[in-house]
Amino acid sequence: MASLDATSADKNVVDRRKLPRNKDLTVVMRGARDRLMERAGIHHFDRELLFMHTRALIINSATIPLLIAMIVVIGVFAGFDRTIVLWAGFAIGLYAILGLLARHLEKTGLANEEIRKWQIIYLSGHFMTSLGWAYFTFLDCTACGTNLFPVIKAVVIILVMAITAIISSALRAAILAAFALPVLTYTLLAWTHFDNPVQATMVIMLVAGLAFFYLVATRLNQSVAITLALQAEKDALIAELETANAMSDEGRRRAEEANLAKSRFLASMSHELRTPLNAILGFSEVMAKEVLGPIQNGTYREYASDIHASGEHLLNLINEILDLSRIEAGRYSINDEPLLLTDIASECIHMMNLKARNKDIALIPQFETGMLRLTADERSIRQILLNLMANAVKFTPPNGKIYVKVGWTAGGGQYISVRDTGPGIPPEEIPIVLSAFGQGSIAIKNAEQGTGLGLPIVQALVHIHDGEFHLFSKLREGTEALATFPRSRVLQGTQAKQSKPFHKKAA
Template identity: 45%
Template sequence: MGAFGLALIVGFNAMIGFDLLHERTETIARAREENGAMALVLERHATDSFSGVSKILAGAAEVLAVRGDRWERGDADVHALLRRQASQSPLIRAMLVVAADGSLVHDTQTLTPATLDLSDRDYLMAHRDGLVAGGADGVFVGNPVRGRTSGTWFIGMSRRLNAPDGRFAGVVVAVLEPTAFRGFYRTLALPGDAVVTLYHADGPVMARFPDHDTHIGRSARHLPLFARLLKEAPAGTELLDSPADGPRRILSYRASAEMPLVVTVSSSRDMVLAPWRSKAVMLSAAGLAGTLVLGLMMLALLREAGRRERAMADLQGSERALRDSQQRLIQDIAARHRIEAELIAAKQVSDAANRAKTQFLANMSHELRTPLNAVIGFAEALESGIFGVMTPKQTEYVGDIRRSGQHLLSLINDILDTTKIESGKYVLHQEELAVEDLIGECLRQMEPLALEKGVTLTAMLDDPLPILYADARAVRQILLNLLSNAVKFTPPGGRIAVEADRAARSLRLRVTDTGIGIPAAELEQVMEPFHQVDNSHTRRYAGTGLGLPLVKSLVEMQDGRFVLTSMLGRGTAATVLFPPGRLRSRPAELMALERTQTVPV
């Protein structure tokens, strides 16, 4: 009986120990898998970001190759072209054109470039000395360096520019902002003390979160990542001590096959195993308690051995109770394991969904807006005659391409703005605004569309109007969305009026039309994203259903109120009210001057 009790205690504790060891192995394996998946996602993000800039540089180089004025220092047309190209990617801080001798010819940050000698910059020397993979058509990605005038870190990407005879003539350069990657990494749901680092393939740190400012530009050639791991495989996960990230780390790395980039994600093994250690303490305490209970029971049984005949019935009952207790304990442990497995699976599904959403938004921004901007830019270039004179029919088709691209870009921007607002990432840049100037600008922008459709645009503005303290882009988007809806749903011969006046100390902006109207039952639903009035009259009008919800969100973000009234078949009135706290008084001289001016329509 004593041997049986001892074996029971040993088996019980062995079961707990085996379970703990097995779960520790699974915890480490799960962390390795999650780190590897995150490294894959971030490597694709970095590769796609730099590839997008490469396409922008290729487009700029192609246009510059046919321009005779590309070497005229500070030329306004070339400056405008480069600014349009630079605006296509949030990574680009500036675009430069540098001649073969290192002189700065064009700079998007100023129309009059500074007199600088850039002949020692790696993005020039690499093309000049023929060190770029891909030859004349290759793109060069430089190491992080500090700007000579700004003192801030940047990354240079460049493409070669050739003279008519094929000789090296200079480079077109994109100056990239490394903090854009740090900002993106900050938005990720990283576990514990996880560290994300973006390296150049030559070793220097290009971006990092956290401690970006401390590590950017530092070389990692001496670390195991470059000294050993990348030589063995382009991707993998290792358990090692990192001089940069700390001891006992789980490091996942991945090198890009398209760009000279390496991404690493590392997590502390101590942080990964913290939940396991808590569970180990609990189970160890349970094992100790079980051992004590079993020991006490066996001691009691041994003491009663001398009175076996009298105590046999009680002893058998105690043994049955012990077996039942063990069975319940095993069932409880098994049930707990099942629940934990279900919770872990649910968390993995949730994390995968969040990562998929983040990746989708990143890809959407780069994969849709970048090529659309390129299409619009090339369409504008064709319309301007930069590539030669076109026939009227070709001009008409190119105009259709440009307008269709701008329409699609506006729909994508609405979707992205709505997503930013819902996630709380839409940032307002508030300033003092002249309302009548904004209204006039929006009316002038909508006038060609209204004339094309045969709709009359009018404006009725109080004199004077107060200064509005708000975000100019947001207010302009509010007015353009309301005017665009009014023109879209107003039949030829209809009228649209824009009013601006004071109402109960608030500033009231109202857009009214004589369009098809909205049923009363649908007025609340059209304020919901992606909802459109569903009937045979409105289905023929294209759109995402984001215009009015976006207007409502932008108004409420600026402490305003949006009111929509409509009568089916009679028209719609959209009213925006900005509270007194956002209004500013005008100087008397400015009010006297503006009384002599009118808003053009």
């Protein structure tokens, strides 16, 4: 048997369990995704990298000058002459110029068209600092020994390379601009003593160090660029989420306005349509029953009966629409009271017996014994049963049977079941018949077409009572509508006698 929980049914005729996407939101998110994919290149972050380099120079403006000052102090105690002091003043002045350039850029700001110009300015400033380190390679210390001082100079240059690689990683070419010349001058000065293994080793270390620290600066630059790219992606996604949230808020606002307009319309329709309908129903009934005297023309009498029947159909439709609207809006109030499902089922069977006999249909009650009272709204339970039985009578062929069952569920709750021997419903049409105004193909072919609101109202009323509604059907075998109510609504110790025992449990 095909089955489907009523909660999965949509409020439209078609089955739309996969909700459609908001087209505007989809376009916005796709555009954001495309823009983020285009930002993979590092060159898109040149401006940010230049600012990071500026901040690094300002923050660390005293680092290398302090190192130079330490070298001067050590050199003076080691026996250097005043040339080392002149070198220190020259080198610190060059770094001061580089720091002033950074502070100027931070103060004035950077336009997009000036990015390339400032990159060249910074590289030129780093090249100026290389003059100070090239000068350092020419220093000599007679008291340090011929083999020791070249090693000291190489170690100092490598140390400054490491510091510069870290500070200037946002502008990776800065390390080449700052140390290519010192390494070259050191190599040329050591050329005359290249047969000395210490000198040769220092040259190799300097060249290898320059290549290594350039690689380090490159990797750090790439890491910074990736971080900036991720930050840009995050910012873009946040912006798109804010856009989506704004669109969602606007959609919710419009939905609330539409719901309010619907409520106002239904309230107006309830008053404006029911008032004339009462007059139509009253006068048509008077005419059909010939209360004020006989109608000579039988055709007019039939017309009056047709008017009365159509008016009642329209009034029922209005009532069903209003009931469903109140349920959807959460304004459908129920009055819980202890009641016996078997008593209400018996009353409903009595009410539907005449209509069933007119079609030669047998209404067969099957009530379990020992039923307890259930806390529920009597009007709602009666409406559930009458809607289910009316559907069963409508679609059951002559000489058919309708079984009305009341019993216990396996979990200690109670159930109501209405099963007919009608044509059944195709499995793919069950979501349709459970939706508002939804009708299956068999119902459309049937002469007694309904409004398509009976089952949606039933499942909504069952859910209000914390229950579940299921529809089981098989073609050419019939349909069973099952409404179950939870154990929490059953009142203990209120057993009542039943006249027609039936011991089969609900499926």
